[in-house]
Amino acid sequence: MTNITTGTGRSRRRAAAVLACLGLGAVVVLPSGAAAQTVQTWQAASTCAEPKPGGEPQALKPTTISTIEQAYSCILTNYYGADTLDNRQLLIGAFAGLTRELHASGHDVADATLPALTGKRDSDWEAFSAVYTRVNDQLSGATERQAAAAATLLGMLGSLHNNHAHWDRTQMPEDPQPGTEYGIGLDTAPFKGPIFSEPDQVTGPMYVSRVRGGSAAKAGLRPGDIIESVNGAVPFAGGVLSLGAVVPLFQNYPDDDPVRIKVRRPANGRTWTATLTPGVYKPDEKATARVTSKLLKGDVAYVRLASFGQRVAQTAIDAINDMKKNKKLTGVVLDMRGNSGGLIGEVNRLLGAFAHDQVTAWQCDADDRCTADRTDDSVPLLGLPLTVLADRDCASACDHFVAAIKDNKIAPVVGTRTAGVVAGAGKMYLLDDNSLLSFPDKRTLGPKKEPINGIGVAADHLVPLTAKDISTGKDPGLDKALDLLK
16 A cells, blocks of 8 residues: 655646656657657647657646647557547546545535446547536646646546556756756665555665766766655655655755755765755766766676666667777676666667567557567677666666566576566557656567566575665675576
8 A cells, every 4th residue: 555645736646747747667659760860749630649759849838628638648549458448447547536525625615526437438538628628727827737637647547547648748947958857866666666556566765776967967866875864755655655745855846945965875874964956957877877887896797787778779889889899708797777667679688688579578469469579680689698687667668678687588587576567568649748658568478478567577596686785885686696697
C-alpha cells in the first residue's frame, strides 16, 4: 500500500506533473523512419496521431475537454485490448481523478456526480462531457481548470493500471541553453521511474545514486548519501514508500520550491541538512554519460549503460572493440544497474554482439498473437565471456535485456532482481494541447513467453549493492562478476 500525502494545492499539482511525465524508464517504439531522430511535439491534430520526427516542440496549450476526449478516443482505438476495453472503466477513473482534485483543492461542487453509464462509448462520453463542462464552468480561473483537467486525464490513464501509460506535459524555461537540465541535480535509488510507476515494488532506504549537477553538486552531495528525510518527512515509513514525501525531489519547471533534505553519509557517519533549489543547470558530462567504460584488472572490459537511448548499443560495442585493440581481453562486464530503459532496437543490437539467432522477447496482442523480438545478427559477435550486473532499478528495456541474457543462457546475472516495469512498448500520440500521450498496444513477455511485468528477472547470484558500499567505494557485485570470469 502506498502512502500519498496531498499537501498544498501547489504540491498536489507538482505530484500530478511528475506523474504525468514518466517517460523515463519506458520501453519506446519510435514512429516509422524515426530510428535515428528525436521524437518531439509538433503540429496538433484534431485526432490523436503519432508525432512526426524532427522540428521544434510547440508551446503547451491549456488542457481542455477536447484534449480529454482525444485521449479517451485514442485509448479506445489503439490501446492493448482496446476492442474489449470497457469504456466505463476510463470514464469512472477520469471522474474519480476530477473529484479528488476538486475535494483536495477546496473547489468541490454539488453537481459533480457522474451519471449512469451504459457501456456505449459515444453516449457515455456525451454524458461525461456534459457534467465535466458544468463543473469546469464553475471553477474560478485558468490554474484551477488546468489542475482539474490534468487530474481528469491522469485518472483516466490510471484506470488502465499500466506502468507504461504516461502523459507528458514537460515544460522548459524560455530559451533554454542547449544541453541544460532542470531540477535539483540528483538521481535517487530507488529511481524515479519505478517510484512513480510501481511504487508498491520499491524498497528503502532512499539514497543518492548520481549527482548530475546544479544545487545537489553545490551542496557537496555524493553517490551513496542516504536521504533520511525530505522537508521533514521520511521517504519510507514502516518500510512503505511515502510517495508524497519524495515528490519534491522531482520537481519540473516551473516549480521551484526549495527542498530541505536530511542526509547521512555512510562512509563517515556524518549527518547534515542541505537545502536544494530547483533550477536550470548544465549537467556534469562524466556523471551523466549514457555509456562509461574502463579496463579492469585481468584485462576485463567494464561497460556501464545508464539507458538504452539512441546509439547506446553501438557506443558500448565500440568501447569494447577499442579496448581489444590494445589488450587481449579476457571478458566483459556489462553493468545495467540503474538502467532506466529505452529503445527495443538498442537492446537487440547489444545482445547481437554476444549471441545470434535468439528470441529476446515477445510482443503479444490481446488475442495472444505474438511477434518475436530477436537479436540483431548484423552485429559481429565479440566472442568474449560475459557477466551482467543488474538491480531493482534496471527497468523496462533493461528488464527485457536481462531476461534475454538469462533465458538464452548468454551470461550469468549478478546483483538483485530487476524492476519488472515492462508492461509493453509505449507508442506516443500527440494531443491538441501539444502534450504527448503514450501507452502500449501490445504486452511484453520474456523469451520463453513468461510474464516479467510486475515480477522482474531474478539474479543468478544475489549480491546487493548498498548505499554503504557506494559511499565507501566498494562493489561486491563487480567483485563477484570478475570471479565468474576467471
